[in-house]
Amino acid sequence: AQSVSQHNHHVILSEAASLELGCNYSYGGTVNLFWYVQYPGQHLQLLLKYFSGDPLVKGIKGFEAEFIKSKFSFNLRKPSVQWSDTAEYFCAVNPPLRGSARQLTFGSGTQLTVLP
């Protein structure tokens, strides 16, 4: 069974600080990797995804993530956070299996609070 670990449960930063949220997964094969964001009072939105190719992927709102296969990691980064980035961030994985359910396995989430 696969699992996803997000070690930072709550991160507090000041505006303009740099952000890195950790995500590690446990799965023996190829995976698809995702970061979703949930802003206060809103639904889960896709931030970025990795399927294959360049391990450095760019998403919306200046976020990026790097897939490091040897470390089973997919950390999320942003060089300069804004107050509007305050939200909960979820890392998720699913196996790229043909002809079956590809349900997402989610990490426990990281609550990011950006102070103005």
Next chain:
Amino acid sequence: GAGVSQSPSNKVTEKGKDVELRCDPISGHTALYWYRQSLGQGLEFLIYFQGNSAPDKSGLPSDRFSAERTGGSVSTLTIQRTQQEDSAVYLCASSRRTGGVQETQYFGPGTRLLVL
């Protein structure tokens, strides 16, 4: 275009009553997933539908939970004899299945269920 819609947005019920939650996926999306988001358990997969195939029910927590998808579009999740531990946000996601294995799930706003 329109995203995934869910109704009701909030539901309060008494212990022992049955509830029905509805999901309307993005038009053209053949795959549909139900997840549950609760404080103690995070985001968990419940059930998956793909076209007219038999659903994958492997995530349903008990036989009080069931779901159907009519006409390959709208889905209804039914919880019978609700218990207090069923209180959670129930999320629906849909995706466009192609011949490949790269699939992105888009989430609805969820139904917040409170069992008194």
